[in-house]
Amino acid sequence: MKFEVHAAEWREPPEPKYGTSMVGALLREREEYVRRNLPDRVRQVDEQLALHGHVAGRPQRGVA
Template structure:
């Protein structure tokens, strides 16, 4: 179960993200103050977004030929009518 501070910090981080997207730097600073008040210590954000830490894995279809398509279904022949003698 998350503590009250964890829940508040998560909500403040979402709020901050919205302000950043809209370029509202004053509101971002105000939210940063509240984050600090609730005990949030941000990691070093000066490096910018973090990239991938592992190399991408090859998926099942990469580099493999296209799988064969199943043969088209043929319509069954209509039953022939009984021949009269």
């Protein structure tokens, strides 16, 4: 009986959906509050996004 051993193929981790910035973190947080139907928390996160210069509906630089 013969066994072949293959080295695991290295793959780069996928790019984060929203990047790694503070705005990205807030967008991830907001997405979770929307999913959990917490509109008050969504509004609070929206206020923080505005303070960080995020404009709703406009893609952020460096984020696909």
